[in-house]
Amino acid sequence: MAKMIPTRNEVAEEYTWKLSDLFPSDDAWRTEFSRLHETMAQLSSYKGHLGESAQTLLAFLRLQDQMEVDGDRLLSYAFRKTDEDTRAPAYQEMSAQAHNFVVELEQALSFETPELLAIDEERLASFYQSAPELEHYRLLLTRIRRKKEHTLSAEGEELLASAGSMGQAPGSIFSLLNNADLTFADAVDSQGSRHPVTHGSYIPLMESPDRTLRESAFRSLYAGYGALKNTCSAVLSAQMKQLQFFAEARRYPSALHAALAETEVPVEIYHNLIETVHQHLPTMHRYVRLRKKLLGLDQLHYYDLYAPMVADEQMEVPFTTGKDLARAALAPLGEEYLRMLNEGFDNRWIDVYENQGKRSGAYSAGVYGVHPFVLLNYTDTLSDAFTLVHEMGHALHSYLSNHHQSPTYAGYKIFVAEVASTCNEALLIHHLLNGTKEPKRRAYLINHFLERFRATLYRQTMFAEFELWCSEQTQQGRALTADTLCAKYGELNRLYYGEDIEADPEIALEWARIPHFYYNFYVYQYATGFASAVALSQRILKEGKPAVDDYLRFLSGGCSSDPVTLLQGAGVDLSTPAPISDALRYFDHLLGEMESLLGV
Missing domain, CATH: 1.20.140.70 (Oligopeptidase f, N-terminal domain)
Known part of the structure; x- marks a missing residue:
């Protein structure tokens, strides 16, 4: 039922x-x-x-x-x-x-x-x-x-x-279209049972071991977007045009320059990310080949990307258990951090479960002088436990900056917004791996973190490359139609995922469902933040209190300095390719351990 x-x-x-x-x-x-x-x-x-x-x-x-x-x-x-x-x-x-x-x-x-x-x-x-x-x-x-x-x-x-309200219009239109108006046909599993397809249920359905259900949910979701692809392309085109308008009005060389100037980040960091990830794409292709082999498939499809690669291993993580895991995993950050975490857990900072009409996804929104508010759509999976620590990382970053900075300097730049959240994820995977030596469970957990790498460092960089292309097309006066957007997006999927996955035509429509394309060059920061977080978590675990003190000063810094300098104070220098390369080498290391554990 x-x-x-x-x-x-x-x-x-x-x-x-x-x-x-x-x-x-x-x-x-x-x-x-x-x-x-x-x-x-x-x-x-x-x-x-x-x-x-x-x-x-x-x-x-x-x-x-x-x-x-x-x-x-x-x-x-x-x-x-x-x-x-x-x-x-x-x-x-x-x-x-x-x-x-x-x-x-x-x-x-x-x-x-x-x-x-x-x-x-x-x-x-x-x-x-x-x-x-x-x-x-x-x-x-x-x-x-x-x-x-x-x-x-x-x-x-x-x-x-x-003109500001006109500039906000594309994002507002997309939000209403995506969250209020768009509906999807039920997915049907191999037993003929029906499952609602919503923004909140889609990824859990994609993680199902039932391939029939995965394929049905995949086709249902993209049939919904496909029916509105021309509307979606028009709205995305309007977003790119309004960004270009404001960039030109303010005499910036491009919309990218305008966006990054607001966050005090050199545009070289954006280009450096894409170039460095390109150098490590063979490792992603190797991961895709491993997935195909472990799933025992003659053809790997995009609806197989979230399926469990380790058979008969699954973790159900109810919300109460997720909170306990968060407390244990984040203990290396010290008693004061845990006190703030529990304050959030005990005082209803969090909106936990999906309800009809609720906004999809998850986020944290800090409020100066009050406390952060965290939106989840929790479905009792391991992914949800990671989302919980991720969003509480955002929340406590806001909480610390708001407590240590005046209103003038409390708001941290979005360039560092994903660092605290992803550092929490890295600490969670370390805690989970520390808790087991059993090969199959370790492989399951490593696979989960490899998926975070894929979805955050690789996939968000692909998004960043696509967003940059859209912006450049607009600047050059070229039309962004559903056909041109699908063609480019399909091309990037082939580049990033390689030849061992089928070119499902539906995946070329994925751009139509990504809300972050309305956030003005936001997505690249997931990738740089992930790389920074891997480096910070490893330093915290190796060095203890000195690293924690530096890290908490970073979290308390707001925008009291530019974000690159604040990160340097915590031990990460994103003005060089090193943090990106080091993180991708860690991905390679984890991939090697998984291959060894599973004997492939």
Whole structure:
């Protein structure tokens, strides 16, 4: 019998996040929404006055910090409520109001950067002298003034800010299409039983030992996207065009340059990742051949990529067990880290299970002055245990940065966002492998971590290469149609996975279901973050407290320095190919151990 997905009100409260920590009610949110519009008007009143005196500039920056804190709470409540059930009209409206608020705030503050740039160096130096409290904002002001060549006039900045809602439209449209409107036919297993195909159930279905079920789920999912491929291509094309528009408006050489400038990351790191992974593609091809051999298949298909390669080995990990595993695996990070972890477990930071209409996937969203909120769609698998430690890594990174940095510098750059999460995963696999010498169980666990390598370092780099190609096509004035997107995506799959897997036509549609293509050159950071995390976890396990202290300082750093420098302080230098190469050599080592354990 097909498993029924519960409605939201059928989920036990203990497995839902506690949004009353943000606002006690929707009415309280609406009251704050009105009040923040008044604060927005106060910020606007500084227009034309930022260069008048040190005290005026200081008062403006402090008010802006407070608006950042209060606005963060406002937005988080709206978006979390929407994600509980994306079909709910009331919260769709609330989310739309929150998006509009962001656009209005950007418009209201569009004068800020031009006015700050207009203050000459001598006058700004005198401001620091007459108001020593401004020293706190020196790094912020330096970063803003560094962007002088990419900043427009006050009128131009106001125009770009007013275009913000149009820039958000492709991502919003895709989210509604993907989470609220798109449905899939049930998958049918080898016994004729039906299984709902949802975003939350798809990967567990792909991990089933029943190949008939896997193939059915695979074809069901891509039939859904295939029916909408022209709509999906139009939305993705619109995303690339809006990124190119803003990059050109700000006089960046490309959308990639514009995106990475925001995170203070050299574009060479992006290209270096792709080039280094290309050098190690033969190891991925070897892994694919091993999978084909262990599954005993004449033809390996893409719906076989998640199937267990070690027969009769499987771990069911209920949520309670997942929390216990997390505590044990993360113990090397020290008592204080475990105290924060348990605080999250015990105080409903986490929305655990899937319900009808709930946003797919998983994420963590930090909120300054409150605590992070973690969305899961937990289905009691080993993968879910890894997702739990992954998202709690994000959560505690936010928690530490928010506790150790002011609102000005608490928000860490997305370049380092995946480091803490993946370091937790590396510590979990180490803990699990340490717990068994039994060859079959070790092979099962190694296979799981090899899959993380495949899905994160290799696959996300393939995504990054595809996203870069889409951007370059757009910059060159070439159309992104369903056919051209499928052709390129199919070509990249053949490059990354090799000749030992069948070229299923459905996989060429995978681009249509990846929400991260609407995140503006985000995906490459999963790969660089994974490589960094492997290095950090190995240092923590080898060196103990000194490495942990460096790591916790990194987690507490927010954006108090550029992200490459912060990582260097923890012992990882991504300005060189070494961390990527070292991680891929570790993949090769684990692959060799698995081959040895299984005698192939």
